[in-house]
Amino acid sequence: MENERYEGHVVSIKKDLVTFRIDEIDSMIKLLKKGRVHFDLTEHEPEQITGIQRRKAYAMIHDIGMAQGCEQSYEFQKLKVDLKDSFCRKSGYGSFSLSNCSKYVATDFISWLVELCFFKGIPFQFKDLVNTFDTERQVFLCLVHKRCTVCGQTNNIQINHEDTVGMGNDRKHLNHRNHRLEALCSYHHLEFHRLGSKSFFDKYHFHGTKLRDEQLIALKLMSQKQMQEFDEEYEREKLARRNIDE
Numbered sequence: 001m002e003n004e005r006y007e008g009h010v011v012s013i014k015k016d017l018v019t020f021r022i023d024e025i026d027s028m029i030k031l032l033k034k035g036r037v038h039f040d041l042t043e044h045e046p047e048q049i050t051g052i053q054r055r056k057a058y059a060m061i062h063d064i065g066m067a068q069g070c071e072q073s074y075e076f077q078k079l080k081v082d083l084k085d086s087f088c089r090k091s092g093y094g095s096f097s098l099s100n101c102s103k104y105v106a107t108d109f110i111s112w113l114v115e116l117c118f119f120k121g122i123p124f125q126f127k128d129l130v131n132t133f134d135t136e137r138q139v140f141l142c143l144v145h146k147r148c149t150v151c152g153q154t155n156n157i158q159i160n161h162e163d164t165v166g167m168g169n170d171r172k173h174l175n176h177r178n179h180r181l182e183a184l185c186s187y188h189h190l191e192f193h194r195l196g197s198k199s200f201f202d203k204y205h206f207h208g209t210k211l212r213d214e215q216l217i218a219l220k221l222m223s224q225k226q227m228q229e230f231d232e233e234y235e236r237e238k239l240a241r242r243n244i245d246e
């Protein structure tokens, strides 16, 4: 792990005894337990990469390395350099360091790593993604690549309708149009229905996203024929209701 940074705020000063409150104390405690007791104190730069971002970037690089069969630390080091190079070439950013780059570069780099993993089907830890990656984009990519939006796994992926009450596989539930959709594994799908959409959102911080007709077809979530059948069915229902009203 390279140069961890912790943000803190001064609580009190008594002569040369300064007390700080540390924002991310859990990860700092881990270092303290390893015997690291000396830390540098530098002025806060609000635009600089955060500790969460740095850990997420390294975790992503680690997951990509594992998928590519890296074992030695020099292999991971080389992978990091290669990934940063190709990100810079694609994005137009100049070379940067994960120890002190701006948080905007870090956000873009992490997003690029996440997209790369989705695109290449590389398994990666979804942990900490909420604070580092565009959530709506994550929901969309999970639908495209059939991954659980909560945990990232690819087995038994089900499409959840956020706005429908109850679950079941009734016909209405198969019409994915005009619904906020999200891909969930069977475990998290059950959890969604157990908690209800509000508590589920409070816990995981994302909502489903609506897809356009052509996206639903491209993702094989619906066929043109199914859409036509639903349209005809609703048309018949509308007519039937009108006949009753008259």
Ligand SMILES: [Zn+2]
Binding pocket: 148, 149, 150, 151, 152, 153, 184, 185, 186, 187, 188
């Ligand atoms: Zn899941």
